[in-house]
Amino acid sequence: MISPAFALQIFAFLHPGSDWKTLAAAAAIVASCVGLIAVLTKFSQRVRSSAALRLDHFLPFVRKRRFPTGPPALLVRWAHRLLPASFFFDPTTGAEGTLRRLCRKMGPTVLAAPLRRIVQALCFITFLTLFFIVCWPYNARPVADGRVSDGWSFREIDQATGELRFAPAVARASSLFAVNDSVFLATQNQDSPSLPARIVQIDKDGATLLPADPLSPESTQELLLGTGTWTFHEIEPGKWPSHYADNLASKEKLPADTFLILDPLVSISTAIASRSWVWSLISAGVILIVCILIPRGFCGYLCPLGTLIDLFDWTIGKRVKRFRVKGDGWWVHIKYYLLAATLIAAAFGVLVSGFVAAIPVITRGMLFLGDPLQSGLLRGWHLVPEFNIGQIVSILLFLAVLGLGLLRPRFWCKYVCPSGAVFSLGNLFRVTERKVESSCIQCNKCVTVCPFDAIKPDFTTRVTDCTLCQTCGGVCPSHSIKFVERWNVFDLKDENVPATGETAIGRRGFVSLAAGTAAAVAGGAGIATATRVFGANLDNPKSPRPVRPPGSVPEENFLQMCIRCGECFKACPNNVLQPLGFEQGLQGLWTPAVNADWAGCESSCNACGQVCPTGAILPLPLEVKKEVRMGLAIVNETTCLPYAGREACQLCVDECDAAGYHAIEFTRVGTEVDNAGAPVEGTGYLAPVVLPDKCVGCGLCQTRCSGINADQKRLLTKSAIIIEAGDGREDRFTQSGYEHWKKNRFPPDVRQPESPSEPNVNSAAPDVSGSDDPFGDI
Template sequence: MRPIQQRGLALASLLFSLALAALTNQPIDQKVFGQLPGSAWVVAGFFAAVAALLLFTSFDRRSQKAWLRLDWFMPALRRRKTGEAVSHSLFGRIVRKLIPAGFQSNYSTKKRGPIRRLLRRFGLSWLASPVRRIVQAICLFTFLALFFYTCWPYDARPASQGSTSDRWVLVNMDEPSGEFRFERSSDTATRSVAFEIAIGQTVYLTDKISLDSGVQLDQIPIGSFQVSSNQSGQIAGTFVNALDPVLQDSIIHSESGGGSITIFQRDPTARPSHYADNLARKERIPAETFLIIDPLVSLSTAIASRSWVWSLACAAIILFVCVLIPRGFCGYLCPLGTTIDLFDWAIGRRTKRFRVPDDGWWVHIKYYLLAGTLVAAGCGVLVSGFISAVPVITRGMLFLFAPLQTGTLRGWHLIPSFHLGHVLSIALFLCVLGLGFLRPRFWCKYVCPSGAVFSLGNLFRVTERKVESSCINCNKCVEICPFDAIKPDFTTRTTDCTMCQSCGGVCPTHAIKFVERWNVVELKVEDEPPTQETSLGRRGFLSLAAGSTAAAVGGLTVAAATKSWGADLSNPNAIRPVRPPGSVPEKEFLEMCIRCGECFKACPNDVLQPEGFQQGLEGLWSPIVVADWAGCESSCNACGQVCPTGAIRALPIEEKRVARMGLAIVNEATCLPAAGREECDLCVQECNAAGYHAIEYTQVGVELNEAGQPIEGTGLAAPLVMADKCVGCGLCQTRCHAINVKEKKLIAESAIIVAAGQDREDRLLTGSYLELRQEEQAAASDNASTSDGGFFIPETPPSQPETTQEPDDDPFGVNDASPF
């Protein structure tokens, strides 16, 4: 095998991947409405990576050739013969060129350089394979940054309302160019703050009639005006889009109103979107990155819901990566694995009392757990999120550390109360960490079902760890291996090896290499020294069969138990919790929600909180809207954006604002004005401030006088919910609960409560909520009362006799000579 052959192969591989890439032009990130991402990209990327590896390997100067060489460990310091190169690989040679000689070790005296000494201080595994530790650190840091920074909504600030400038009048209008010229009326009594209007700026105009019409400021007609000149107190420019006809008419005649135009610096009708904008700004990479690359998350969701889950594409990518770097996810990327490493470093290694041998009934638990969860998923019950790696650490961070973040940065009163569900999740997380007492990374090696997916993926591995015949059976590699992936004969348990390459770094004879699977150059003879190892197949058909049966039965039992003690969707009286905006229909929601908890973290004010056992096991840890605690912000769409499985659809903010998650229902027996107790319009204020305008006033308890007329000052204005406008955000309930229940203790529970269920929510699997609303409006207007267009005027002055033909020179009839 010559380097030239290798480069040729690399070129071929690259060309193949380019061809694949050219064949597809489907954008991969269209996750909103569930398009199939271009899976060809994945394959193309794989071959491009193979091409790059082949090319790098072709520059390797070792005598033992390999097609693919993935060595990035730091070889043990060994005295070199003169003339022998220290580094063989291209990467190593470049690094050695870049680093000053003073930092490098001396290969003739075996004296460690500063870099090696520093790494040794961190630990043996840092010295042996620094690349792996660095990647792990970066990944854990990224995970934490995504979780605690990107999903921290409270640095969002609403845009300032801007200034207004009133009393403008139209000077003239140039019709052909559509240019309008305005000036500020000379009337002195100006109440509003003027602001500098720059050329090129877009300002927003409205007229006094609209302002005085009593309609809320966010609903008046507005003209967007692009300013092209601003000279001597006059501004000129054009309207960006077509004007509302009534407003246009009023603007053209503004002169007669004595300065009736008001100019806004910011569009007063624009609804705030600061939470959505803030998340979009901070999401340089998706906040749910680590969740979507956990393959079990998307795989089991897809099986349970029998649908395409967009994150399957990411799972496919990571699985392809792990064909090149077997179980690389576990060794390098997984934040739970890194956390367990940290736990072992800080606590686990200090006590040996609970240590167990590396051999026992538990070593294959992960496969049975995986089989069990997939069987349950096949029955439509999604339990993989309970034990899948990234959801476990996400929930652990959420329930243990997010409250600390909220408490310290915002106030301890803002932490919602805990219930049994929280305790269970925290206990599970602590158990996972606690398994580290048994063996380092016991969870990852033997229990983690996500890891099992990669172990199975390892069957298709392209590269693997190989031991050459120079092995001196020193056992150093077995001691350092964190995954018990080295057999007693020092060869590899290929389904367990995560390619962390620590063994390569400690091998005194440089006998370990990471090369393509089919490489047989100078290999050590297997089973020498002899191992008592029995491979999975040989361990006994019986144990395999028993395990598989247990997995299947276990999965089915879990599924059956969950269903029978579950949401009971066919029962109309069963509890129907209010779900986040844009949630898919309840049945699919329960099948797709992985219970990772990411949405809770991203949700401002903790509107979304984990469900307990209200729906039995089936709803455990799924998000529910707790409107007594807080209401859903109209400027936020975070939950859908961070959902890794699409259980909450990633709606654009405009769609989310009209997605009905429930309906507010007034309890007329307790509502203060409805029950005749006292004035209160907190819910109405709240609804209007959020821009929904879904609660109107209605008068109750009005007294009538003798003539049957209502008496001024009697009765109370009670809230009346407009079902066609209410989206169930729960802001009304929050306010009523905070003030009337908690603060004033007037009622036992909020008098306006958001409820979900049939006809109170819209749960679409696909399609647009905006269109749904438009259809509903069209249907409603068909049904509405209409006017026949007349306008009654009493005592109309007798009209002049109708004349059929006027002389052409006097069509207006002003006088004999003029037509007017």
């Protein structure tokens, strides 16, 4: 078993763009997994039973040794040496030690395989932390303005040291700043950048500052030629705010989408549907390699949905017996058919795997059930957006997934989950498996305890279903179960004793296989066709164009790449992003769209792209995100209050200016003209005009107009300024298109540092003859 905390730490390096790091991290995870198996192999005390690989971790050393042959293994000896003797069983009386008694108190499965339960708990807590704490943006606080001292006039420059001398406009008794403070020097001219400097000396008569970098020619000119006063700022003036982006980055010790990128179905189906490289395929590859070493270990140990289902089964499932089903029915292979159907749909370019893949299912469940609760309790219920039909469908689906546990514990994981099916298929290449030795006393304890229905009536293993959780090993009274290399044949129990009644493939099996496969093909193709026909219908210019998050790939690709996990909704401050219902048919269900009537996109936030597991929203840096257009604000000139001549209003302009875009300016409308044709002062209104080259479609203006003029004052039925997406109104590009766009938009700084030029006497010699004054006509 791989230590999850370590593995996850390494996954922190997995980030798009840093290829060698990603590959190194992937290699490190695989290597650590191999190392762990090596340690566990050494760890076993059952020297009686030889094996090349050994994964037994059900702490047999805390149990009484039934066949004490030979010395205990190295780690066991160490454990006995380092830990108090009371932890272990008493070798004289055979009484249980404290460790085992504690495990017994916590329940039979903890007693049987404590390590697995610990790993499960850690992963579940990690998942919840990533979702509810890392993706909770509301503890971000804007940077305060800081201290500002104005009215400094520039006096002189010390050419030897480069220090600048300033004098105050009026002598001041005390100063806001002290020696060694870092300040930003700014003029009244807001267009020119401020100059970072350190205070060398300051008193009531003046201040001496040392610029952080050598002066640029522009700064030199500004200092020497300017006549205005300078201001000292503690915080860089005019700096684009970044508190939301910083907040997420500071909390994201692990990628917020760690579990989503670990779910192999997410990246595989996305890659197939969009016919493109999805960077999270790397993590899917890693987890599949790890699962060759520990077959289906993801399901038994890592999957937070599995853990949640375990909790549901433990609290509710075991109390409600009336829905229990007996035996094995047609359902036992649903997962393969679901997997086939989603992959076939993906091959047709329709991504529906997110509806049923394990991690998207639990992420959406947490989003639609947990997030409103979190938001409502911590921020106020009025800040929870209303549910639409799409959300209700998702909640029902999630409850259904849990509810399957009433049929049989972990019904979803065993029979339905298509992500699990990927691992089941991966098990064909397993190098380790569960084996039963001939010492088996056929007590049936292992069959009863197995959570995955992976033990046949003859106590051997259904290898595609076994997750190596090792609970069976822990309950086995005869220590007959071992987890060893696949080709180990040492002292094995006879197969088919007692008879299992199972055949490789019987008539019914064949019929069900044929029917299931046919259903999968038909279903996959059918879903693909249906979503296309009743889908987004992108060829029709009149089809609805939702405003997508900033950095979304082109709409066609977006629908193919968005896995509908809901992670972006969680990370989005103020719920600007909300899930679509059926506006785009099934094709757009649960995809993120901007609801600008509810809230506008924060200028300091780029979270949605950072947490997107598939790259449907590109992880744009903030300085790019603030320039990428999501849409364009369009003023309705028939309803907008000033245009309609109803009253003065400048909500949208103020909002846009405050956000720093300055994309809405005024025009005066309805001016009355006197007889001479001159405008009459005080008549008419100032009305908003959107500047298309500056508007990024953040929607803050719409939020304000809708909130004040429509909801609060009831002057309008809906906002008079609306963000609209569509051709020419938004910047949508694929990863490669983005690189190209960025290069054009943000050219690398080509400015060369000013090279000290030697004064060239010949060429520069001023013409001193012919005129008395070399400066000419002053």
